[in-house]
Amino acid sequence: MIYKANIRPAWVVLVLLMVFTLAFSLVNTSDLETSKTSQTEQIKPPKIDLSKFKNAAENENCLKCHGQSKYSYENVESKQTVTKRMYAELIMNRDVFYVSNHREFKCTDCHSEDYATFPHAGNLRMEAKANCIDCHGGDEKYAKFKFEKIESEFQSSIHSQTHSKDFTCWMCHNAHTYKINARTNDNLKETITYDNLICLNCHGDVDNYQLLTDKKKPNILQKHEWLPNQASHFTNVRCIECHAQNDDTLVVAHHIMPKKSAVRKCESCHSKNSILYASLYKHQVSESIQKKGFVKGLLLGETTTIGPDKSNMLNILSLIIFALTFVAIFIHAALRIKK
Amino acid sequence: MNHQSERLYLYPVWIRIWHMANALLCLTLIVTGLSIQFSNPGTVVKFKAAVTVHNLAGILLTISYAIFFIGNLFTANGAHYVIPVRGFLSRLQKQFYYYTIGLFKKENPPFPVTEEDKFNPLQQATYVLLMYVLVPFVVLSGWGLLFPEITVNSFMGFSGLDLTDLLHIVAGFAISIIMCVHVYFCTIGKNPFSNFKSMINGYHEPH
Numbered sequence: 001m002i003y004k005a006n007i008r009p010a011w012v013v014l015v016l017l018m019v020f021t022l023a024f025s026l027v028n029t030s031d032l033e034t035s036k037t038s039q040t041e042q043i044k045p046p047k048i049d050l051s052k053f054k055n056a057a058e059n060e061n062c063l064k065c066h067g068q069s070k071y072s073y074e075n076v077e078s079k080q081t082v083t084k085r086m087y088a089e090l091i092m093n094r095d096v097f098y099v100s101n102h103r104e105f106k107c108t109d110c111h112s113e114d115y116a117t118f119p120h121a122g123n124l125r126m127e128a129k130a131n132c133i134d135c136h137g138g139d140e141k142y143a144k145f146k147f148e149k150i151e152s153e154f155q156s157s158i159h160s161q162t163h164s165k166d167f168t169c170w171m172c173h174n175a176h177t178y179k180i181n182a183r184t185n186d187n188l189k190e191t192i193t194y195d196n197l198i199c200l201n202c203h204g205d206v207d208n209y210q211l212l213t214d215k216k217k218p219n220i221l222q223k224h225e226w227l228p229n230q231a232s233h234f235t236n237v238r239c240i241e242c243h244a245q246n247d248d249t250l251v252v253a254h255h256i257m258p259k260k261s262a263v264r265k266c267e268s269c270h271s272k273n274s275i276l277y278a279s280l281y282k283h284q285v286s287e288s289i290q291k292k293g294f295v296k297g298l299l300l301g302e303t304t305t306i307g308p309d310k311s312n313m314l315n316i317l318s319l320i321i322f323a324l325t326f327v328a329i330f331i332h333a334a335l336r337i338k339k
Numbered sequence: 340m341n342h343q344s345e346r347l348y349l350y351p352v353w354i355r356i357w358h359m360a361n362a363l364l365c366l367t368l369i370v371t372g373l374s375i376q377f378s379n380p381g382t383v384v385k386f387k388a389a390v391t392v393h394n395l396a397g398i399l400l401t402i403s404y405a406i407f408f409i410g411n412l413f414t415a416n417g418a419h420y421v422i423p424v425r426g427f428l429s430r431l432q433k434q435f436y437y438y439t440i441g442l443f444k445k446e447n448p449p450f451p452v453t454e455e456d457k458f459n460p461l462q463q464a465t466y467v468l469l470m471y472v473l474v475p476f477v478v479l480s481g482w483g484l485l486f487p488e489i490t491v492n493s494f495m496g497f498s499g500l501d502l503t504d505l506l507h508i509v510a511g512f513a514i515s516i517i518m519c520v521h522v523y524f525c526t527i528g529k530n531p532f533s534n535f536k537s538m539i540n541g542y543h544e545p546h
Contacts, residue, residue, distance in 0.1 A: 009420050009471040010412045232487045267378045267386035329523045
């Protein structure tokens, strides 16, 4: 009896669609919740155990004032304790510094010993800031990071060309907070966000932008209006993928190009020879394959671009199926004609 | 005279219009889909144009599918897509035997076309799979790619968007294969062109 039930497949599809929509909305809300919690975890930096750092005690001499938003000292004239606010850019957050690349340093490795006295002598603020190449240049230990190449790329970048000496490594990489990311972080999205925030520090903040120019800061969202699915692009692609000259040998490209040279063609990324595979993505794929094994690493890597052909295996398989279909059709047709 | 009376009016106007629109849209989607899939800077079909046409054809296919879907929900035509489960496998086998062996022995088709059964079992199975599984899936996943923000972020460790993309392509490929076979099988009729003629004038000419 059941078999005779006259159910049109359209009704089945309709019911399935409703079930699917319901399940989808449930999955999507739980998805949102997890992404929310992970975001709050990200914002809260880990509390650091200072005893693990041999210079931490000495650094506390500086950080007891520079480690928080206010500091106190005794006015020798009035004999009173004065509490003042620390300028925002002079505050060093311990939690950030002690996870940064330079966490093992003591302050006076780079800053003058004369800072030990308070009030600090006025001429100390004229002290030159060291740039990356000053310490990392010619050092074999850092050879794999190719600092010389980075330096020469940077020198020919639009930043260096337009602003000459005013634009230093510090504009993007604060030595107190900089943390290597692309090479060590498995989470591609985190690396992308970290790298893009470096650009947005000036290009998304008019005060920082106008430190080096009197020009009006262009509105990034407006300038990128031509880009379809803007939000997806901004969260999944680094600014430098389109705005820097990509080089196969570097994980981070430093040759930032003038805006007219920026990549504007969809197929530059959405294609077999996608420029995205030149640097970060290439690195991530090889890492992912190394850690998870070939198939899983390739399939579970987060490094694919939507649209273009990417899996050779599937291409070959589809070609074989296509060819077999046509061979079958051909044989069938030939036999029909013969009869 | 007798021959004339055997002609069956099987394909009403709305089905023929839908079928033609569906065919043209699917062809457009396959061509533009392939050029997006195998895009490379400097190829003949401009990527942007291919994407625009693909999106547009996809939206039109959604409308055409809605017409098909609603039409087969409420008109008599929908009954042709109802598969009677009992004995279906053996009927499938019979039809398969006919296409692979019987046809060449000049045997009569096991399920001749009638007003009640315009599809043979193999057609029924393929069309249900095509129109109620693959096409809805390709349409839905297409919309998911058109509006990535509505697509699930991650699914069992896979990126939701990548998975949607992959399945969209696989389903699109399956549809292309079915379409090729469909066009070939249409040449099996009274003569190689009669089935194509049927889809224009609405009348089926029996073997």
